[in-house]
Amino acid sequence: MKIHTTRFAAIEIEPDDILFFRHGLLGFEDCRHWVLLADADNRAVAWLQSMQHSDIALPVVSPRRFVADYQVRLEPSDVESLQLTSAEQAYVLGVVSRDNEVLTMNLRAPLVINLDRRIGCQVVTTDSQPMQYELATLPTMLRRSA
Numbered sequence: 001m002k003i004h005t006t007r008f009a010a011i012e013i014e015p016d017d018i019l020f021f022r023h024g025l026l027g028f029e030d031c032r033h034w035v036l037l038a039d040a041d042n043r044a045v046a047w048l049q050s051m052q053h054s055d056i057a058l059p060v061v062s063p064r065r066f067v068a069d070y071q072v073r074l075e076p077s078d079v080e081s082l083q084l085t086s087a088e089q090a091y092v093l094g095v096v097s098r099d100n101e102v103l104t105m106n107l108r109a110p111l112v113i114n115l116d117r118r119i120g121c122q123v124v125t126t127d128s129q130p131m132q133y134e135l136a137t138l139p140t141m142l143r144r145s146a
Helices: 076-081
Strands: 002-005 009-012 018-021 033-038 046-050 057-061 090-099 102-106 111-114 119-122 132-137
Parallel strands (some): 018 119
Antiparallel strands (some): 033 046, 090 102, 102 132
């Protein structure tokens, strides 16, 4: 199937590529169907593209790539809704955002995806993780355009 996006133009995806988030994401509650796309220029980054809104694509990264001991503690209700039978089924991603000249990752509201079932949810943790983790400072020439 072909989807049209503002960031990636028209792309071909398989129906099995679609991820379902029952409650959407924080700030994007009406976006329940997403597809995860690789970034052609940076292997550390992927894009979570909304199927409902062609103009919504969120950069995501694996928190463990930057914070080796990062862990998410899920509530039993989250485990049940994700239909997880083992921890290995849980794929965790952090949403990247820009705060002035700094790129940050949200550690307190990660995305947890059961890739076998193609379902996910965004969980809000209550542990002692910092809210934002600084990934990089933008070079001067990119500060206006990023």
